[in-house]
Amino acid sequence: MRHDCERLEPALHEWLEGWLDESARAEVEAHLRACPACHAKLGAWRAVGRALRELPCLPAPAARLPEPAREPRGVLRLALALCLPTALLTVAFRASIQPAAAGVVAAARRRADAYAPVHCARRNAVEPLAGGDFQLDDLVGLFLLGLALTAVGLVDVALFRGLTADYLTLFRQSPRSAGTRGAIVLIVAGVLAFVLGAAAQNYPEESPARNGLLLLIALFVLLLGLAFLIGYGATAWSVGERVLQAFGVAEPHPGWCILTASLLIPSVVWIPVFGWALGLYWLATTVGAVVYRLLEGGLPAAAPEPPSQQGN
Amino acid sequence: MPDDATLVEQCLQGDATAFDALVARYRDRVFSLAFRMLGEASAAEDAMQEAFLRAYTRLPLYDPAQPFATWLLCLTARVCLNARRDRATEQRYLEQAAKAAPPMPTLEERLYEREQRRTVQRLLMRLPAPQRAAMLLYYYEELPIAEVARALNAPEGTVKTWLYRGRESLRRWLEEELG
Numbered sequence: 001m002r003h004d005c006e007r008l009e010p011a012l013h014e015w016l017e018g019w020l021d022e023s024a025r026a027e028v029e030a031h032l033r034a035c036p037a038c039h040a041k042l043g044a045w046r047a048v049g050r051a052l053r054e055l056p057c058l059p060a061p062a063a064r065l066p067e068p069a070r071e072p073r074g075v076l077r078l079a080l081a082l083c084l085p086t087a088l089l090t091v092a093f094r095a096s097i098q099p100a101a102a103g104v105v106a107a108a109r110r111r112a113d114a115y116a117p118v119h120c121a122r123r124n125a126v127e128p129l130a131g132g133d134f135q136l137d138d139l140v141g142l143f144l145l146g147l148a149l150t151a152v153g154l155v156d157v158a159l160f161r162g163l164t165a166d167y168l169t170l171f172r173q174s175p176r177s178a179g180t181r182g183a184i185v186l187i188v189a190g191v192l193a194f195v196l197g198a199a200a201q202n203y204p205e206e207s208p209a210r211n212g213l214l215l216l217i218a219l220f221v222l223l224l225g226l227a228f229l230i231g232y233g234a235t236a237w238s239v240g241e242r243v244l245q246a247f248g249v250a251e252p253h254p255g256w257c258i259l260t261a262s263l264l265i266p267s268v269v270w271i272p273v274f275g276w277a278l279g280l281y282w283l284a285t286t287v288g289a290v291v292y293r294l295l296e297g298g299l300p301a302a303a304p305e306p307p308s309q310q311g312n
Numbered sequence: 313m314p315d316d317a318t319l320v321e322q323c324l325q326g327d328a329t330a331f332d333a334l335v336a337r338y339r340d341r342v343f344s345l346a347f348r349m350l351g352e353a354s355a356a357e358d359a360m361q362e363a364f365l366r367a368y369t370r371l372p373l374y375d376p377a378q379p380f381a382t383w384l385l386c387l388t389a390r391v392c393l394n395a396r397r398d399r400a401t402e403q404r405y406l407e408q409a410a411k412a413a414p415p416m417p418t419l420e421e422r423l424y425e426r427e428q429r430r431t432v433q434r435l436l437m438r439l440p441a442p443q444r445a446a447m448l449l450y451y452y453e454e455l456p457i458a459e460v461a462r463a464l465n466a467p468e469g470t471v472k473t474w475l476y477r478g479r480e481s482l483r484r485w486l487e488e489e490l491g
Contacts, residue, residue: 013476019457044483051432051486052451060343061357238465245466 004031005038012038016045150262154255193217236261316380323371331371335364338381341453342388348448349392351437359395363388378459385453386463389445393464435485443478446471 008031014020015028032038196213203210240257243264249256314322314333322330342363347356367374367384374383436444442464449460450471461468 009480010473010476013479014472017472017475019472041483044487045479048479048482048486049451051482052447053454055344055348055432055452057340058344058347060339060360061353241465245470 005035008038009041012042013045016042150259154258189220193220196220236265239264317376320371320374320376320380323368331368334367334380338384339364341381342384345385345388345448345453346392348433348436348452349389349441349444350395351433355395359388359392362395363391366391382455382459385449385455386459389449389463393441393445431486431489432482435482435489438485439478439481442466443474443481446474447478447482450475 008028011020011024011028012032015025015032020028032042196217200210200213200217203213236258237254238257238261240259240261241252241254243260244252244257252260314330316334316337319330319334323334339360343356343360346359346363347353350356350359363384367387370387374380436447439447445464446460449455449463450457455463457468457471461471464471466474
């Protein structure tokens with residue numbers, strides 16, 4: 001009987017709350033009829049629940065404490081959030097980015113030369129993905145990516161915890177809205193990049209107009225990349241927290257969350273198709289979150305000071 | 313008296329007094345929840361301040377399909393959990409308390425201290441923070457389990473386990489205390 005009591009104790013609590021299904025309920029009720037000890041425990045649990053419900057509502061004090069110190073807000077905070085991770089990532093990746101960028105530029109040049117027939121463009125677009133032009137060693141790249149993402153996440157959480165928490169809230173409260181807006185922005189960006197690329201073909205090679213248009217496309221891509229970085233801190237925090245909580249850590253420190261996520265995320269993003277789709281989803285939700293915030297949520301700096309709580 | 317949805321709508325249209333009305337309506341509940349979670353009046357007051365500040369700046373993100381009280385109390389619970397995590401903030405509370413310590417406790421403080429001495433509140437503070445938050449949101453604020461899970465960013469199953477463990481711990485401690 002005692003063994004049964006221990007086994008059924010969690011179910012007994014669920015029975016009390018009415019969360020059990022029919023069959024489990026019958027088992028608990030049969031046990032309750034035969035076990036006075038569990039019956040007594042049920043009564044004690046009811047008393048605990050009642051004691052909590054009957055805790056009095058306390059009057060809030062009229063006096064007001066000085067407002068808590070705030071982080072830098074608005075445009076400045078956004079600019080810092082964009083620049084710092086980018087600088088870090090650039091330093092960490094310098095050795096890898098240069099050959100990779102050279103490969104991309106070479107592929108882009110060939111694509112520009114072979115522009116017009118669609119199959120040529122497709123062939124050239126696939127080539128760098130297959131590794132033809134990239135000099136990036138996979139394992140070193142993975143290690144550097146993990147290292148850089150950890151650093152980005154840690155700096156993000158250490159300096160901009162409030163901003164990161166804002167994005168985290170936005171992801172949780174309206175991921176669909178953020179995703180939809182992000183997808184729209186990405187499609188518009190894609191079309192615009194295509195139009196700019198097509199326009200660039202009308203100018204002779206090395207002409208200032210053509211170089212200007214190509215630079216505009218590069219800036220465009222860079223902005224999307226930066227938007228992706230903003231969301232990384234929030235995403236890594238969220239992913240790491242969930243993983244650590246699944247392993248029984250009730251209140252994991254954001255630093256550990258970032259570290260855990262940074263071990264997992266590069267491994268996932270590296271997987272062909274699925275990882276790329278996940279990366280694209282992040283990009284869409286992050287860009288969408290920025291757009292949502294700018295257009296609908298308003299920048300924090302634009303929000304007026306909250307009304308006084310005094311005298312209520 | 314306009315309902316919450318109307319006040320939120322007015323506030324979103326730029327009427328700052330509408331938010332004052334919401335603050336007046338919920339300040340005691342927000343303060344009580346924060347006090348139950350943090351166990352200290354000055355920390356609870358700070359958390360209340362922070363919760364209303366966040367509620368105001370994030371009002372455009374509020375989904376009217378959800379009751380305003382639920383949204384606000386979930387937000388308060390998250391503020392309290394973060395306040396506990398933030399060691400620097402705790403240090404600030406201590407420094408502020410040291411600076412602002414009056415020679416004699418006021419009537420309000422004496423009332424809070426008496427309240428704090430109550431057994432249930434004292435035992436509540438012995439529970440781990442997520443368990444305490446789950447217990448308070450579910451039993452004290454009577455929020456549905458799905459809302460509690462969302463507020464604490466945990467699966468419903470985990471919240472149910474926290475509730476069971478929290479309730480069992482309180483039962484055991486109460487029986488030890490009261491013989």
